[in-house]
Amino acid sequence: MNQTKGLTNRRLLVNSEDIWIAIKIILVAAVNVLYCSNQVISNLAVLTEIVILIFDIFQNKWARYLGDYILFCGLSIEYAVLTNAENIYGFKEFRIFGINMGIMALLPIFFYYVLRYRGRIKLFNIRQKDLWKFAKMYLILVIISAFMGLILYLFNDNNIANVFTFRIFIEELYQKGAQPILIIFIFCFMAIHEERNSFDTFEKYLLATLYGSVASLVISFVFGRTGHYGGVNTLVATNNVRWIPLLLIFPLYKKYRGRLFIVVVGIIGAYFLLRYNATGKNIMLYMLIPLIYLFVYFKQREYAKGFAIIALIPIVVMIGLSTASKLSSVSILFNSKMKQVMSMIGNLFTTSVDKMEDSPRVRVLEFIYIIKEYVKKPYLALFGKGLGGTMLKGNLAYDLSSFSKEELTAGLIYNVHESINKLFLSNGVLGLLFLAHTIVMGIKKMKNNPWIIIGIYWFLISLGHSITMSAFGLSCLIYGLFEANCIVEEYRDGRL
Helix, strand or coil, X not given: XXXXXXXXXXXXXXXXXXXXXXXXXXXXXXXXHHHCCCHHHHHHHHHHHHHHHHHHHHCCCXXXXXXXXXXXXXXXXXXXXXXXXXXXXXXXXXXXXXEEHXXXXXXHHHHHHHHHHHHHHHHHHHHCHHHHHHHHHHHHHHHHHHHHHHHHHHCCHHHHHHHCCCHHHHHHHHHHHHHHXXXXXXXXXXXXXXXXXXXXXXXXXXXXXXXXXXXXXXXXXXXXXXXXXXXXXXXXXXXXXXXXXXXXXXXXXXXXXXXXXXXXXXXXXXXXXXXXXXXXXXXXXXXXXXXXXXXXXXXXXXXXXXXXXXHHHHHHHHHHHHHXXXXXXXXXXXXXXXXXXXXXXXXXXCCCHHHCCHHHHHXXXXXXXXXXXXXXXXXXXXXXXXXXXXXXXXXXXXXXXXXXXHHHHHCEECCCCHHHHHHHXXXXXXXXXXXXXXXXXXXXXXXXXXXXXXXXXXXXXXXXXXXXXXXXXXHHHXXXXXXXXXXXXXXXXXXX
């Protein structure tokens, strides 16, 4: 297989495939936003999506199959609490034999590759060392955390077996284990077997999911379909709207320069996201965009552009402050989140947790309480408390919205926030080392393509948090690592 042929010269021109993808974007986003609480229509839509996946199988289009999976799963609405509906339906919620489609749809492509190409997986270690290292490390961490979780449940650590059902272990295994491992090793096999043009198709579907996330916001606005968050009405949208800000970094890379449509969609997404669905993370990410430009330009040795960004920072700051002021005057949610962000920045170096806003405070306290768990049980510090591992509630009870009633009633927390706390609790010091290694590896390679930045951002804040976000974010990370290696090969071979 020629993985790198035509990497930088190819152009993703509009053709019949693009038109078909565009149709799927609009229809999938519209059905998910407008009918996520309508069981009949949602299930009919899912059955149609399953038929499309089966059609991909019969055509032997496995890269398109994985792309369709990411699109269908990535545009699903995942949390009913954000939609003003009691129950929601869709691709992620649809179950076959009790297994949701977020897992089930990955099984055909996984078994196809395993049964046909299992003997060739050793080649991957030579061709894609960074991606293969990530795959092996992640698999090892999941195996260790599954073992530790089972052991601690059997030994009733923190009285867990008396207050929680075994369901929490299964849920953790679903989100942190089964889905990520399937996606990672499916892509590893795909990278060995598929031709280069298959990855052009796969990349189109990654972009399509970002476009679909923006489309979900626009459709929700046009049809007046509102949800609820932070005490105010919001637009109903997929969880993957949180990556919309990073559409604005695509012009950094040669392959995407001149593709104005990406930037236009990014600007439209920025307006609807900040105006109606603002979060502190999104606001901070937009604030970091100029710094990402600066960092990547210097990594690419485009120093003139880097210094131009430095010269433009005062202008960018003034425009940003003006925009923030206008948005604050029309959006209660944006105004609230902006105040939280500014407060957090102002107290960035404070030594008092009590001075922090509620959102960052709960995350810092979680990390502190996890440390306390390991101080009491140092024999668990290296490998962690496993899947479904718990910590004592402590003073986290003030923030009732952050945890389930089940956790607060039991006095035990297992569903902690942010990747650093999730990995620290489930995998201990080993998990933190894995996090640090992956982030450093991503930073070193982020000059090569935007997918690494999106993937690293997902890995840093949302690992194991959501089936729909993992479908997209993890795919961006592994594809970004793959592309970066292909670019390095082209440099070595003199093709760039």
